[in-house]
Amino acid sequence: MESVDNMQERKLEELSLEANVACPVDPFEKMRKAFEEFKAYFKKEKELFDALAQSQHPKWMIIACSDSRVDPALVLGLELGEAFILRNIASLIPPHSKQSGHKSGASAIEYAVEHLKVEHIMIVGHSRCGGIKALLEMKEDGSNRFSEYIEDWIQIAQPASEIAKAKVPHDSPFEELWTCCVKESVNLSLRNCMSYPFVKIPMEKGLLTLHGAYFDFVNGAFDVWKLKCKIDEHQSL
Ligand SMILES: [Zn+2]
Incomplete structure (x- = not known):
């Protein structure tokens, strides 16, 4: 062994x-x-x-993977001043928590929304994301751990891995599970984004829209979707 x-x-x-x-x-x-x-x-x-x-008055905040093949400014033709950009491994946003050590994403979103008043946040996942592949290959007991920091970071997307594994049939090619997990991790990060009060409140007021995106550099495609902000109907008690 x-x-x-x-x-x-x-x-x-x-x-x-x-x-x-x-x-x-x-x-x-x-x-x-x-x-x-x-x-x-x-x-x-x-x-x-x-x-x-x-x-600066950017209307967009873009959250993308650090992967050298997915620079959103290059792919989407963004000029200087047009987008406030955050990049990290697998374009992940952790859920709101004052105890969490992950302050980088939270502070960037807070600045973009509260101070720059961006109107859109787009989280971009991409084909063949190495971070998501490592997540899917991670063993529960940590026996195949290979880094000091990476596993701790990508574990944020663990719920997305579970959703993808339940959705994609076991006998499907790995690439199918991989793609599904990238998209589910974008959805998870969108939901996590909404857990920050400084995102949720302007969303509910219609001042901010959250979008998910999947950039497929294997086939040259870019898909986008919108996160719907659902507010419960008013009820009389
Ligand atoms: Zn990636």
Whole structure:
């Protein structure tokens, strides 16, 4: 039987192979050229950048995975100042809890909603998400744990994994379960988002809309859906 150490080493090797990209001789060369082009754009759009220097008024907050293949600004053509963006592994939002150590997502959403007054929050899941794959492969007893932090983070999406495993027939290809789990984890993060009072209240007032999205970079598709905010009908006691 493979030891835990060997398993950790093999998993990390697999991850580094996945992330491996050809490194140019000068790692900044491409960035320098791109920034030259940006400087020309900066000079041309002086009015826009003068306004952005004073303040930002994005209508969108986008929550996306840190995966290098899913940059929402690139995919959706978002210009500077158009979207407040949060990225983390598997685009997860933990539920509201003052005790939780996960303050990054909560503080970003709070700032976007309370101070920037964004009108839309979109949570984007994507095809072949490594974070969700690791979640699906995680053993309950933690015997195949391979990292110091990653498992603790992706466990936020555990309820989505259970929903996906119940929905997708056991004999289906893994890719089907994987896709379903990504979409369910987006739905879970949308629900978690709504557990924050600073999201729920403007949603109920119609000032904020929550959207789920799935970016499929295998087939070049982008699906979006809306989270309906249901308010119970008034009842006379
Ligand atoms: Zn991902």
